[in-house]
Amino acid sequence: MLFVARRLAAFSTAIALLAAFETSALAQKTYDTGATDTEIRIGNIVPYSGPASAWGTIGRTEAAYFKRLNAEGGVNGRKINFISYDDGYSPAKTVEQARKLVESDEVLLIFSALGTPTNSAIHRYMNSKKVPQLFVASGATKWDDPTEFPWTMGWIPSYQSEGQIYAKYILKSIPNARIAVLYQNDDLGKDYLKGLRDGLGDMAKSMIVIEESYEVADPTVDAHIVKMKSLNANVFVDITGPKFAAQAIRKAAEIGWKPVHMLASVSASTGAVLQPAGLENSRGVISVAYMMDALDPQWKDNPEMKAFDTFLARDFPEGNRADSMIANGYTLAKALVQVLKQCGDDLTRENVMRQAANLKDLKVGMLLPGITVSTSPSDFAPVKQMQLRRFDGARWELFGPVISGARS
Template identity: 75%
Template structure:
């Protein structure tokens, strides 16, 4: 080969190498709307007002956690711009706020929006737009449907699974019990009810003596509780949001009704529900947990709990440590940060969902020991285990084995 030919070949090789390197560099940075070299826009919808306003605490905790992340340098050098709107727990308002976030604010994704009916109202829209509806704060079973809704993913264990766990406990403790069920008249309440009935099986028809639905707009559920006592029910399955759960606990004590009281986990916060209802009125109530209770002394030296306390002290001093909704928001936000870290410089919406569906044995700070998050392209349910707990004194006490929260499990 001549000198000129060798020079041309070398030059050609150098150009090829440069092209490959340039292509790699280009491939390493991919952005969709809502992401840049310096910023990641995250949307959120919370009921800061209305009948479920107690849940707004979770959104405030998330905002505080993202402030912490930003103060520490952000995610791969990018700061989080967290935009959170109030929907008052009203699905039409949720639709309005989702459109505002996606089409107006141009967020990369909507994270941890709260409410079953609220998220149900925007699920088709989010999937048509191909915008991640990620780690939503509701345990409806339908969020785990990647085949039909590949842009929607839940976070907490499913309501139907929890209902089945309660059914097993009732069959063990009160096999001849008369069950009264109070439930919110929407998809959230009906999902729990289905799980309970599935768990009771053939005994559901004979054991459930009353299914009483309440509307979110009702100011009080006192009349429902009086009616349930009149049915001589000795098991009370309480499928209510915090405001109404607190009312139910108080009213049951007031009229001297002392059934085996089972309280759905979404209303089991000591700070938001039990304390306002009165600890003396809530003794023996049964619920489930998948996260540590900040008031349980067994976790006081746990590294994750110490980190939580440091976070509260520095970034969210107004947060009520006794309110489990604070811890829920804190841990959900950690999960999103993990997904965004996994995305690296490929901050496309498709890669966000790909990484969310690739969690392997991931633990946030405050999951109960033994619980890890695992997802796959055909499994959009990150948390699948829970443990029963009973209120004793001013704290929850865990009991029994870790239970699978998979529907059909």
């Protein structure tokens, strides 16, 4: 009996030691460069200066959101150290800032870097370094390529899909369309243009009467607008950045050109574009949306809008409520926090991408009802749905169903 008792005691001890070992293993924290028990270093690159500086509001909003989050304890007990640099929308400067973030600041990842040409400049670098280039603030289709670029993931609906939505609207509503296209001469503009052409199909050659490009360093697009009017175009597909979109709206009003004006969603901010262009001048402009408009009274009792209102009043009072860039930055920041929460204590770069590729019907931030975020290891396009909207001179009015834009 004594022998059996000793065997049982030894067995119990072994079980206890094994359990302790397993508990210790489960409790073990795993970090890559940029993460510790107390901190997560997040890099960001946006144009706070230069011709695309209107988009810099996104970075300022994210900084304000993370400051509030840190005051409330951070993510899983860790504070976010948000390191955001200005690249002036210059690809060469983007490369410089990305190298600084990765090699000097040693961030865990780069988040919400803005711009198609700028992110293109660091696309291969980020993947060669195996550092997440997460939730790129651009709708270029190239960000959804997990096979070739497993460390890069986009965010907003693809520009090609948006271009196709405009094409479908034109074909249905304006059968006699004479389309003038003004586009930014880079991957952003060319992606939109491809989507428009694909959506028009065989009608593209007969409907598109002119395609004009401009450079982001150009001082104005006024001459393009005058030329387009001279061709009697009755549809204007406006694929420009905020500064040039405001110029185009003002110039069209000045010369009395009144086409059906379809404006790329990247520049459909009431505060950053339509107000500077003149609200009356902007009446009738058509675009798409995937987020709630903070000026739309139908959302005043929506719980997410109420949370957004609190954030603006308490944490970002200098923000212009009419500027949709703020809602964009707010929603992006909340999406990143969700990914970091899912990471738990495994804050490796590999796990960051694994969790980013495991978002299932996530309703986050200011996304419109019916629009959610979903990803998988083979799907790096988080937001895929949009809804058409028209500006009535005071605010945007949604129309038509929520659309999942197909792209080719």
